[in-house]
Amino acid sequence: MLAHRFGPLLDAVWLERRQRFLLDVALADGTRLTAHCPNTGAMTGLTRPDARVLLSRAANPKRRLAYTLEAVEADGVWVGANTQNPNRVALALARAGHAPLPASIAVRPEVRYGTAERVDLLLTGPDGRRTFVEVKNVHLVERAGEASFPDCVTLRGAKHLAALAHVVAEGERAMMLFLIQRHDCEVFRLARHIDPAYAAAFDAAAAAGVAMVALRCRVDREGITAERTIPVLDLATGRAEAAALPTAALGPT
Structure with missing residues (x-):
C-alpha cells in the first residue's frame, strides 16, 4: 500500500x-x-x-x-530520513484497515496517556479493547539485510517501552511498531551495543506482552509504500505468538 x-x-x-x-x-x-x-x-x-x-x-x-x-x-x-513520515504511514494504514495495525473501529493520533505523555496512535477494536501504538523510525543497517534500532542512545524510547508495558498490565493492548524506511532488509535486530538500556526496556516490554512488529517500507520518488513485516530477531521463541495482536489484512502494495 x-x-x-x-x-x-x-x-x-x-x-x-x-x-x-x-x-x-x-x-x-x-x-x-x-x-x-x-x-x-x-x-x-x-x-x-x-x-x-x-x-x-x-x-x-x-x-x-x-x-x-x-x-x-x-x-x-x-x-x-524524515522522522515525521513513519507516523503518517502508520496512521494511513490504521485508517485504511491494513496490517500490521490491529483491526479497529476508531483511530486517534497523539493521545495523552501514562508517563509517556502522548501515544502515537490509539486504536479501538471491534471488541472495545484499546491498542496503544508507538512508532519508531528505522533507517540503520550495520549488516547487509538487517535493519537495526536505535542509532543513538534514546532515553525517551525506553520510557515509551515502559509506558506500553504498563498499559498491558492494566488490561489494554500495546504495540511497538518499528517502521523501516528502506526496502533492502529481511530481518530486524536491536542495536544493543548502541543503547543497552533501550535493549533492556525492550526485553521487559516484550515479556510483559507488548507486541513488537517490524514493518519494511519502500521509499522512492512517488512516496512510501508499506511492503511487509519482517522477523524481529530479538524475540524469543514463542514470545512473538504471545504478544500477537489481531490484525487487518494487508492489501495490495
Whole structure:
C-alpha cells in the first residue's frame, strides 16, 4: 500500500548538516541552499558528504526554509530520513484497515496517556479493547539485510517501552511498531551495543506482552509504500505468538 505520497521532489547532493535541523545541499547546477532536516537523531550511516538526497518543497511560501529533507541514498537504495513520515504511514494504514495495525473501529493520533505523555496512535477494536501504538523510525543497517534500532542512545524510547508495558498490565493492548524506511532488509535486530538500556526496556516490554512488529517500507520518488513485516530477531521463541495482536489484512502494495 502506498501509505504516504510525496509531491514534486528536488534532487540535490549532501554537503553538511549543521545544528541538526539545517542541511546544506548543492543542486545539479551548482546552486547551494539550506534545507530543513526533520530528524533529531544521529542519522548514523546517512550523513555522507556527496550522497544524493531528495527534498520536498514546503506548502507554506512564508516558511524560512523552503525545502525539507525526505530521503538519502545509501547502499544503493533510497532511505527515508524524515522522522515525521513513519507516523503518517502508520496512521494511513490504521485508517485504511491494513496490517500490521490491529483491526479497529476508531483511530486517534497523539493521545495523552501514562508517563509517556502522548501515544502515537490509539486504536479501538471491534471488541472495545484499546491498542496503544508507538512508532519508531528505522533507517540503520550495520549488516547487509538487517535493519537495526536505535542509532543513538534514546532515553525517551525506553520510557515509551515502559509506558506500553504498563498499559498491558492494566488490561489494554500495546504495540511497538518499528517502521523501516528502506526496502533492502529481511530481518530486524536491536542495536544493543548502541543503547543497552533501550535493549533492556525492550526485553521487559516484550515479556510483559507488548507486541513488537517490524514493518519494511519502500521509499522512492512517488512516496512510501508499506511492503511487509519482517522477523524481529530479538524475540524469543514463542514470545512473538504471545504478544500477537489481531490484525487487518494487508492489501495490495
